[in-house]
Amino acid sequence: MKTLFTVFFLFWLSSTFAQSPSTREMDRINWMEFAEFVPEKINTVLLPTGTLEPHGVINNGADNTAPFAMAKAIAEELNAMIAPTLNYGITGSMAAYPGAFQISEEAYAPFIRDILKGLAKNQFKNIIILNGHGGGQTAVLQRVAAEVANELGIRTLVINWWSYASDVTLEVFKEDGGHAGLNETAYIQAIDPTLVHKERYNADQATAYPKPNTWSAVPFPSSIGLYQGGQGYPNFDEKQAKEYFEKVNAKVLKLIQETIRKWDLAGL
Template identity: 90%
Template sequence: MKYTLFLFCLSLSCCVFAQSPTTREMDRINWMEFAEFVPGNINTVLLPTGTLEPHGVINNGADNTAPFAMAKAIAEDLNAMIAPTLNYGITGSMAAFPGAFEISEEAYAPFIRDILKGLAKNKFKNIIILNGHGGGQTAVLQKVAAEVANELGVRTLVINWWSFASDVTLEVFKEDGGHAGLNETAYIQAIDPTLVHKERYNTDQATAYPKPNTWSAVPFPSSIGLYQEGQGYPNFDEKQAMEYFEKVNTKVLKLIQETIRKWDLAGL
């Protein structure tokens, strides 16, 4: 009786274990295990995209660090895999700063297209781009993702997390944020405090972005760009950083879940 019960429990535990892969990261999973889960049990993939550019007193790769950490935080709840981060992007007006890289649109667009086509080839139905860098990169991602969706019959969603979560910034900090401002700095601080160099910070590193049709400078004069004059300076508050990180992830997770639910409801 005990032996039979033991075998039953062992069988049950194996079944439970098999419900999730040993890793959600596509560059860490074995090909045979991948085939056991995709697409039969997993049909959603998260693709973090970013670039290398200055970010005040946080790491040059913050636009990569943030969406990858976000993907890891929400992948289990979405039952999704995580594609390797696309670390180089269309940097734009901060490309002249030390350590920055600029990929041309002519090179970036076909590259991201082939990545999305590769994810579709690997039988993912829902391709979710967690974009960590704005500017011209956003328009390219949206255009290419829409084209691939229509061509291959997959479903794509592009999210600029900092813009989508602007209400969370106001809720947590009671003011607007900025590029490498208090919101982005807080998000990175919650991920890895060693990437935040508070001792290097001074307010002269920040400039408010110009209002439309007022002025334009290339390179942009500061590595911190404020969305509103006088708002968004980093405060390095650990408690607010964790609150912000968790609330942003929750908001992004709910958007993806609701979008997939409505795709399914519409039979798309």
């Protein structure tokens, strides 16, 4: 009987004083366990944002797949929770393609504002937006995040992972990437190779983005947009994809850790 009591006591003890929650995902955790960890043990949340739009031979939801996988890869080391991904966004010039989805800025801005306020209400001090989609969405996220941070006294960080990790693209591939190009295709390949349909690829699916003040087209003429002419065509190299995935995650993790450290140092 004493042995049975000891087993139950140790089980209770481990549950009560657990250092990590059973899951980092906010839509999978029980409300009682959430209250045990936030904010006393966890005060950082990762919010993946993206959209639905064409991405060459990878999935239309690549802008959602990438930041969510990134959040899962770094959440434990950051001691962060992961908010549900905001899957719909401001798609822009590729909205006409099959399967794409466009949210207007007039609808998106107040919606993301309320999401950030909801995360603050749930007592997260650090709200990190892992953004998977650029264009006009970036500006809206930066503006709204700054406004909410100043209004509520929280701390926000918005990261466009592919831009921030452009040096990693050059390091791993020795050339620049693009939208649905070499770098983004590799990142998705490392997450789930079944989302990459190499058999559908041909180089004519790619167009270099125009230099500023030269030309523009809506819809954009290709589902792959290259940052530099002649560079960034997908190569589907499995080893490079894995290397790229790991190095991008490490770089983003370091930025978040350093930003939080400096916020704390400044007493903000």
